[in-house]
Amino acid sequence: MLLRGHLANIRSFTTAVPMRTPPPAPPFSCLCFRRLLLQAAHSSPGGSPAAVAPTNVKRVAAGAGASPAKPAAMSAPQTPEFVRENLFVPPGVDLDEVTEEMVLPGSNIVVGPYAGHAQIKQVEYVKSSARPSDCPKDDRPEFAIVGRSNVGKSSLVNALVRKKEIALTSKKPGKTQVINHFLVNKSWYIVDLPGYGFANAPDSVRMDWSAFTKGYFLKRKTLVSVLLLVDASTPPQQIDLDCANWLGRNDIGMTFVFTKCDKRKAKKGNQPDENIRSFLQLTRKYYKVPPPWIMTSSVTGFGRDDLLLHMSQLRNYWENY
Numbered sequence: 001m002l003l004r005g006h007l008a009n010i011r012s013f014t015t016a017v018p019m020r021t022p023p024p025a026p027p028f029s030c031l032c033f034r035r036l037l038l039q040a041a042h043s044s045p046g047g048s049p050a051a052v053a054p055t056n057v058k059r060v061a062a063g064a065g066a067s068p069a070k071p072a073a074m075s076a077p078q079t080p081e082f083v084r085e086n087l088f089v090p091p092g093v094d095l096d097e098v099t100e101e102m103v104l105p106g107s108n109i110v111v112g113p114y115a116g117h118a119q120i121k122q123v124e125y126v127k128s129s130a131r132p133s134d135c136p137k138d139d140r141p142e143f144a145i146v147g148r149s150n151v152g153k154s155s156l157v158n159a160l161v162r163k164k165e166i167a168l169t170s171k172k173p174g175k176t177q178v179i180n181h182f183l184v185n186k187s188w189y190i191v192d193l194p195g196y197g198f199a200n201a202p203d204s205v206r207m208d209w210s211a212f213t214k215g216y217f218l219k220r221k222t223l224v225s226v227l228l229l230v231d232a233s234t235p236p237q238q239i240d241l242d243c244a245n246w247l248g249r250n251d252i253g254m255t256f257v258f259t260k261c262d263k264r265k266a267k268k269g270n271q272p273d274e275n276i277r278s279f280l281q282l283t284r285k286y287y288k289v290p291p292p293w294i295m296t297s298s299v300t301g302f303g304r305d306d307l308l309l310h311m312s313q314l315r316n317y318w319e320n321y
C-alpha cells in the first residue's frame, strides 16, 4: 500500500477504528512509560486550562527551562492540563480510554501499544545527497528533520543519537546544504535536511525548496513522518506556518518538534510555552485531527527519550501495517 495511505491512517486515528489488532507492547515501552509516570507523580498541579493546546506546555516549559545544565530527566514536570480533544492518539488506542498518565510529558502525544524499542545502540553516517533522487534506495523507514535554517535540526540529530558532532552544527544559518542520511540500529534512517528560509547561501549550494519538496516529500515512499522543527524561543514565523500548511494539505504525516525550549527570556518577550501555544492555535485550521507535538531542548536533552518513543510507535506501526 502507498505510504500516503499509512500516513493518512496514522493521522486520522483519533476518529478511525484501528485497522488491525496491534501487537502486544514490548516491555521496553512499559518500563519507559513507568519512568514517565514516576516523573509525573513528583509533580505539582498546573494552572488553569489553556485555551488551545492541551497544554502540558505550561508545566513542562517550567521543567525544561529550570536549569539548562541539568539533564532533562532530572527536571520535574508539573501535572498536565489534560484536554482530550487536542491529543494525538496513536493506532491501537481508544480515545475514550486515554488517561492523563498516557500522555508524554511536554507533548500532546499518547503512548500506545506500538511504542517499543526506542534505544539508539548504533548510528552511522551513510551519505550526503545533493538531490532527492540520489538518496538511499533501500526500503528502510525514515524520519525527515525539517525546519528553518538555524532552528536546531542538526543539533537534534546529535541529541537523539547522543553523538556530539555526527551532524555538523553552526551558529551561522545555512550550514547543512545537502540531504544527510544517518542509519540507526541498522534498521531506520534519520535524515538531516537543509533549512528553508535562508536567502544568503551561495547559489551553488542553496536548496531549491520548491523542487525539493516535490522530489522528496511527495515521492519518498519510505518517509514515515516529517519532524517539523519550530523554534520555541521566538513567536510563530510565517514561513513555518506555510510549511505546516503545505505538509497538512498534502497529507504528509508530521510531528511538530519545538526546539530551544531551554531558552527562557529574562525580561521582555514571550516564553517558549506562550510561543508554542500561539503556534498551535495558528496551525489548528490546517488539520482535521491535531498532529502530534513535543517540546525539546538539545542543550538539556529534554524531550529526547520521549521523542524517540513516539518515533518508535510511528515506525512500528508503519512496519507492521
Ligand SMILES: Nc1nc2c(ncn2[C@@H]2O[C@H](COP(=O)(O)OP(=O)(O)OP(=O)(O)O)[C@@H](O)[C@H]2O)c(=O)[nH]1
Pocket: 147, 148, 149, 150, 151, 152, 153, 154, 155, 156, 168, 169, 170, 171, 172, 173, 174, 175, 176, 177, 193, 194, 195, 196, 259, 260, 261, 262, 263, 296, 297, 298, 299, 300
Ligand atoms: N539554547 C539552545 N540552542 C540550540 C538548541 N538547538 C540548537 N541550538 C543552537 O542553534 C544553532 C543552530 O543549530 P543547528 O543544529 O546547526 O541548526 P540547523 O537547523 O541544523 O541549521 P542549518 O543547518 O543552517 O539549517 C547552534 O548554535 C546550536 O548550538 C537548543 O535546543 N537550545
Ligand SMILES: [Mg+2]
Pocket: 153, 154, 155, 168, 169, 175, 176, 192, 193
Ligand atoms: Mg544543519
